[in-house]
Amino acid sequence: MSIRLVIADDQALVRGALAALLGLEPDIEVVAELGDGTGAAAAVVEHSADVAMLDVEMPGLDGISAAAAVRQAAPSCRVLMVTTFGRPGYLKRAMQAGASGFVVKDTPARQLAEAVRRVHQGLRVVDPALAAESLTAGDSPLTEREGEVLKAASDGGTVADIAKSAMLSEGTVRNYLSAAMSKTGGRTRAEAVRIAEDNGWLL
Amino acid sequence: MSIRLVIADDQALVRGALAALLGLEPDIEVVAELGDGTGAAAAVVEHSADVAMLDVEMPGLDGISAAAAVRQAAPSCRVLMVTTFGRPGYLKRAMQAGASGFVVKDTPARQLAEAVRRVHQGLRVVDPALAAESLTAGDSPLTEREGEVLKAASDGGTVADIAKSAMLSEGTVRNYLSAAMSKTGGRTRAEAVRIAEDNGWLL
DNA sequence: GATGAGGGATGACAAATGTCATCGAGGGGC
DNA sequence: GCCCCTCGATGACATTTGTCATCCCTCATC
Numbered sequence: 001m002s003i004r005l006v007i008a009d010d011q012a013l014v015r016g017a018l019a020a021l022l023g024l025e026p027d028i029e030v031v032a033e034l035g036d037g038t039g040a041a042a043a044v045v046e047h048s049a050d051v052a053m054l055d056v057e058m059p060g061l062d063g064i065s066a067a068a069a070v071r072q073a074a075p076s077c078r079v080l081m082v083t084t085f086g087r088p089g090y091l092k093r094a095m096q097a098g099a100s101g102f103v104v105k106d107t108p109a110r111q112l113a114e115a116v117r118r119v120h121q122g123l124r125v126v127d128p129a130l131a132a133e134s135l136t137a138g139d140s141p142l143t144e145r146e147g148e149v150l151k152a153a154s155d156g157g158t159v160a161d162i163a164k165s166a167m168l169s170e171g172t173v174r175n176y177l178s179a180a181m182s183k184t185g186g187r188t189r190a191e192a193v194r195i196a197e198d199n200g201w202l203l
Numbered sequence: 204m205s206i207r208l209v210i211a212d213d214q215a216l217v218r219g220a221l222a223a224l225l226g227l228e229p230d231i232e233v234v235a236e237l238g239d240g241t242g243a244a245a246a247v248v249e250h251s252a253d254v255a256m257l258d259v260e261m262p263g264l265d266g267i268s269a270a271a272a273v274r275q276a277a278p279s280c281r282v283l284m285v286t287t288f289g290r291p292g293y294l295k296r297a298m299q300a301g302a303s304g305f306v307v308k309d310t311p312a313r314q315l316a317e318a319v320r321r322v323h324q325g326l327r328v329v330d331p332a333l334a335a336e337s338l339t340a341g342d343s344p345l346t347e348r349e350g351e352v353l354k355a356a357s358d359g360g361t362v363a364d365i366a367k368s369a370m371l372s373e374g375t376v377r378n379y380l381s382a383a384m385s386k387t388g389g390r391t392r393a394e395a396v397r398i399a400e401d402n403g404w405l406l
Numbered sequence: 407g408a409t410g411a412g413g414g415a416t417g418a419c420a421a422a423t424g425t426c427a428t429c430g431a432g433g434g435g436c
Numbered sequence: 437g438c439c440c441c442t443c444g445a446t447g448a449c450a451t452t453t454g455t456c457a458t459c460c461c462t463c464a465t466c
Contacts, residue, residue, distance in 0.1 A: 010309065011287065011308040011309045012308070012309045012310060012311050012312060013221070013285070013306075013307075013308040013309065013310055013311075013312055013315060014217050014220065014308055015312070016224065016311065016312020016313070016315075017217065017220030017221045017223065017224040017312055018216070018220045019312075020220065020223055020224040020227065020312065021219065021220040021223040021224065024223065035309075082216070084214065103216075104216075105214040105215070105216040105217055106213065106214045106215045106216065106238075107215060107216055108215050108216075108219065109215060109216055109218070109219020109220055109222075109223065110219070112216060112219075143441095143442065143443085144442090144443095145442080145443065145444090155393075155394070155397055156389065156391050156392075156393030156394030156395075156396065156397050157390075157391065157394065158390060158391055158422075158423095159422075159423070160422095168444075168445090169444075169445060169446080171444090171445065171446060171447080172443085172444055172445055172446090174423070174424065174425085175424095175425090175426095175444085175445085176443095176444095177423085177424080178423090178424055178425060178426090181424080182425095186359065187360075187361060188359045188360065188361055188423095188424095188452095189359075189393070189423080189424085190358075190359030190392070190393045190396075191358070191359030191360065192359075193359065193393075194358055194359050346411090346412065346413085347412090347413095348412080348413065348414090361452075361453095362452075362453070363452095371413095371414075371415090372414075372415055372416080374414090374415060374416060374417080375413085375414055375415060375416095377452095377453070377454065377455085378414085378415085378454095378455090378456095379413095379414095380453085380454075381453090381454055381455060381456090384454080385455095391422095391453095391454095392453080392454085
């Protein structure tokens with residue numbers, strides 16, 4: 001009996017190509033393709049899928065939240081995360097959300113089908129290099145509000161803009177940014193944003 | 204006689220999946236897969252390819268430069284650019300570099316093979332929405348140095364950092380950033396960076 | 407030969423940013 | 437109860453930015 005697979009990735013070309021690639025495997029059957037995470041849980045239930053392959057970066061519901069939704073709606077369905085960016089924070093958060101596997105998009109294509117099979121068997125699949133990095137990197141040092149403010153700062157607005165969007169006073173925003181800069185080691189607001197993004201501490 | 208195709212994309216999973224997808228077409232033969240743009244021209248010559256499919260964002264030699272190299276080394280080989288980001292500036296620059304087609308990664312997968320065929324026939328393939336945007340967006344208003352300085356600023360360093368890396372005085376850096384902010388309409392250095400990136404004016 | 411645009415620089419000034427000390431309220435832990 | 441941390445805020449202060457006027461040099465172009 002073949003593995004019933006749901007694929008969610010916002011890039012149609014990639015999604016279609018992955019479906020084609022995996023559909024070639026005799027023991028894998030692609031039962032649904034989604035362009036965002038919103039309908040993932042529903043699709044898994046509807047098609048009684050065995051494995052859900054989710055991209056982390058998606059419009060609407062992001063992959064991590066989608067993973068949690070899938071796990072809740074169908075505990076027997078395993079989740080395999082696929083992502084462009086090997087950010088340590090993503091891995092940790094994905095695992096906490098109930099994912100069984102985590103691969104980056106520059107792993108060889110032939111390993112993908114194997115990853116799907118292992119996940120289906122209940123094994124965990126994690127890129128070894130990324131796992132190591134994730135251990136050393138540790139959790140986000142940012143408090144919730146610091147993260148929010150830093151994210152609000154990530155599109156380059158002024159302190160006044162951020163204060164308005166976060167409903168905070170300007171001074172408070174500056175304090176949070178200062179704390180975030182100190183914790184990330186960035187010497188500029190923009191540098192702090194970059195560091196936090198690279199580590200997967202935002203989203 | 205089948206179309207001989209070279210694929211270059213830095214994400215191995217995507218590259219493999221695209222190769223698998225296109226390899227299914229009876230009239231297309233994938234003769235080489237590359238992980239960066241450096242060897243693209245050589246691979247095209249070696250395998251006497253008819254079409255080269257290049258990603259814009261690649262480590263080492265970027266897709267636009269690779270396209271120019273391919274066109275120079277093998278004028279009979281057509282170039283089809285594939286990119287994650289539909290940035291107007293990319294399209295214009297790719298066309299100037301001699302590309303015949305330009306598709307974004309969220310076009311439907313089945314159109315891809317068709318795009319390869321059209322490019323091979325000497326037709327041009329361009330995402331219509333993107334083409335329209337590209338016309339309205341216009342060329343980069345930034346002068347060469349302004350672009351360089353803005354790019355140096357894009358990782359969030361201070362003026363002093365940028366001045367050092369660009370071998371300029373701090374005052375000059377501030378002048379260029381000021382000009383870049385005025386031309387892009389950004390109110391902050393960071394905002395100017397984001398706007399320029401979104402339009403494909405950096406790289 | 408004049409004009410203009412771009413590259414590079416300086417200096418001055420106003421506004422924004424980053425830092426610090428401090429304060430109060432609330433929420434767990436011991 | 438008390439301590440510690442986070443959240444939220446304020447005010448003061450030193451730096452850093454962003455803006456502007458002005459200068460010089462070079463290279464096209466008219």
